[in-house]
Amino acid sequence: QVQLVQSGAEVKKPGASVKVSCKASGYTFTEYTLHWVRQAPGQGLEWMGWINVGKGDTKYSPKFQGRVTITGDTSANTAYMELSSLTSEDTAMFLCAKEVGPTRQFDYWGQGTLVTVSS
Amino acid sequence: QSALTQPRSVSGSPGQSVTISCTGTSSDVGGSNYVSWYQQHPGEAPKFMIYDVSERPSGVPDRFSGSKSGNTASLTISGLQAEDEADYYCCSYAGSNPYVVFGGGTRLTVL
Numbered sequence: 001q002v003q004l005v006q007s008g009a010e011v012k013k014p015g016a017s018v019k020v021s022c023k024a025s026g027y028t029f030t031e032y033t034l035h036w037v038r039q040a041p042g043q044g045l046e047w048m049g050w051i052n053v054g055k056g057d058t059k060y061s062p063k064f065q066g067r068v069t070i071t072g073d074t075s076a077n078t079a080y081m082e083l084s085s086l087t088s089e090d091t092a093m094f095l096c097a098k099e100v101g102p103t104r105q106f107d108y109w110g111q112g113t114l115v116t117v118s119s
Numbered sequence: 120q121s122a123l124t125q126p127r128s129v130s131g132s133p134g135q136s137v138t139i140s141c142t143g144t145s146s147d148v149g150g151s152n153y154v155s156w157y158q159q160h161p162g163e164a165p166k167f168m169i170y171d172v173s174e175r176p177s178g179v180p181d182r183f184s185g186s187k188s189g190n191t192a193s194l195t196i197s198g199l200q201a202e203d204e205a206d207y208y209c210c211s212y213a214g215s216n217p218y219v220v221f222g223g224g225t226r227l228t229v230l
Contacts (some may be wrong), residue, residue: 031133050219104210
């Protein structure tokens, strides 16, 4: 069965960077686009960007452009999301999600990685 | 402010029906067949409930249905059950960046 397993919780200081991983199994990793979504405590879902794993190309939301980098390692079936220049507003759960074909809809989600930004 | 507008909360009694609206623009909901809905229980990841406006993934009860009229999509839950109490988010493909937009979420309370 399809699974997306994310790395563990992180605590970072303001100004630092964080890199979160999302390991996929149960499907052909290179055939589907993976997205990253941010969810602040008690808040809604916010799209950050995607990676077309097979082609390696990426798209980022204008809100995160310049601070976020999404990469993929096809040999490890793992995608990564790195967010730099962290502020307290980045204290949130970060989720990866597998796309259903080229439709920007998400059939499987990772369990989430909590990133806490605190001095 | 979220790109798509949802009511903050709705409620209903067991067995009743509720509808959650999701209003966008002609650039997203109104112009896209890729409107989806997600259910999220506290502390859990979102769950895929509706795709392509009105299609149900395998395993989702037929009590859940989706529709769209103009720039507004809707999720209807009939025969409410206690386990339906959760947050619900709509999502749409948008033709320009940001290419994916979510609603702010609606808290469903089963009375």
